Amino acid sequence: MDMLNVEIISKEMIKPFLPTPDHLKNLELSLLDQLAPQYNVPLIFFYQNENLSSFNISQLLKKSLSRVLTIFPPLAGRIQENLYLDCNDIGVYFVEARVHAGLEQVIKEPRMEELQQFLPVEPLGQTDDNAILSVKINFFDCGGIAIGVCFSHKITDCASFVAFINAWAATCREEAEIIRPTFDLPIRFPPTALAASGVGLSVGITKGKIMTKRLVFDKEKLAKLKQIGTSNEVQNPTKVEAVSAFIWHCMIEEARAKPNMKKTSFAAVHVVNLRPRAIPPIPGHAFGNCWGAAFAFLSQTEDSRDLVSKLRSGIREINDDYIKKLQNGDYSSDLSKWIDFSKNDTEVCNFSSWCRFPIYEVDFGWGKPIWVCTATTPFKNMVFLMSNQSGDGIEAWLNMSDYDMEVLETHYEQLN
Missing domain, CATH: 3.30.559.10 (Chloramphenicol acetyltransferase-like domain)
Incomplete structure (x- = not known):
């Protein structure tokens, strides 16, 4: 079977709509963040779409992502030495791509080597400036969409990240009320010097064939x-x-x-x-x-x-x-x-x-x-x-x- 043809259209950084306030500029990692493995967790969301153009969808997603990042500043920041988050507003890595195939063709019999192409980075990879969150919007010839996201497990778990994705989606729909996150887990689980040294970070990770x-x-x-x-x-x-x-x-x-x-x-x-x-x-x-x-x-x-x-x-x-x-x-x-x-x-x-x-x-x-x-x-x-x-x-x-x-x-x- 021929390999799927995914053509990169553009790459850019999406920054928060408003600057991060001073009291959130530097956020400590919690003990559980320090112990978390350093890799990118991948999720891919597939949507049917017959009404909106790829340009309109792209603009909606970028605008809403910029706005929601103002209440999730860690995702636009960078990790510093397993100690703290520098919420410096550098931004989220954002890629757009064209998939020269139909959506149904991909999801009917999914192949891992094809699914990987819908992601912005590899699980153990990283962008040039170590982005915490990376997004790839894939537009199919039929109008369908695949939104591939990779988030660093170092700063969040899947429960928190799904809450973020839903907040982003609600912002895109222009919902009036968005559930705002709190950043007090480092108070509940204070960081330690031993955990900061990297004890346990690579447990279970392999670079072998899987x-x-x-x-x-x-x-x-x-x-x-x-x-x-x-x-x-x-x-x-x-x-x-x-x-x-x-x-x-x-x-x-x-x-x-x-x-x-x-x-x-x-x-x-x-x-x-x-x-x-x-x-x-x-x-x-x-x-x-x-x-x-x-x-x-x-x-x-x-x-x-x-x-x-x-x-x-x-x-x-x-x-x-x-x-x-x-x-x-x-x-x-x-x-x-x-x-x-x-x-x-x-x-x-x-x-x-x-x-x-x-x-x-x-x-x-x-x-x-x-x-x-x-x-x-x-x-x-x-x-x-x-x-x-x-x-x-x-x-x-x-x-x-x-x-x-x-x-x-x-x-x-x-x-x-």
């Missing part, structure tokens, strides 16, 4: 997986628990089947949003990284059929006590687990669920997206879970070796 594929779990598959995951301990598995347990089980059994198996244990790590778990809850509009890692373990000899209860138990440990430890600068427990994984040759599977984030509500004025996806990230055995457009299914985006992907796809096909 295959990325999507597995779609419709409501029939989810019902089957929830039935499989039901036990005396957990009688009502969630969709996320059921899919996570299925993927983790497949990876465990695949590892155990290898003739040169040396793994002594297995672990699943689930990223958990801390905001609703704090007492009292941290507001959803608190901007920045606000997540913790929930761990579940299985020994070499344990049965891998009842994994849902292990996942749920691990996630329940992310409570107010856990959050208070982080607020006191104590992240040694999480760090020691990662070190032990390496020492003990533990097989780790990582999960991040975006299912509760309103990614399908991002409406710039020409309708809600018909599809939202992610792309390759530089983490082996990393799984991102996203709701489908109707909300009754889950799309799992898996990053792993060719061999592991082949085995997992075989298990997936057996669900039919």
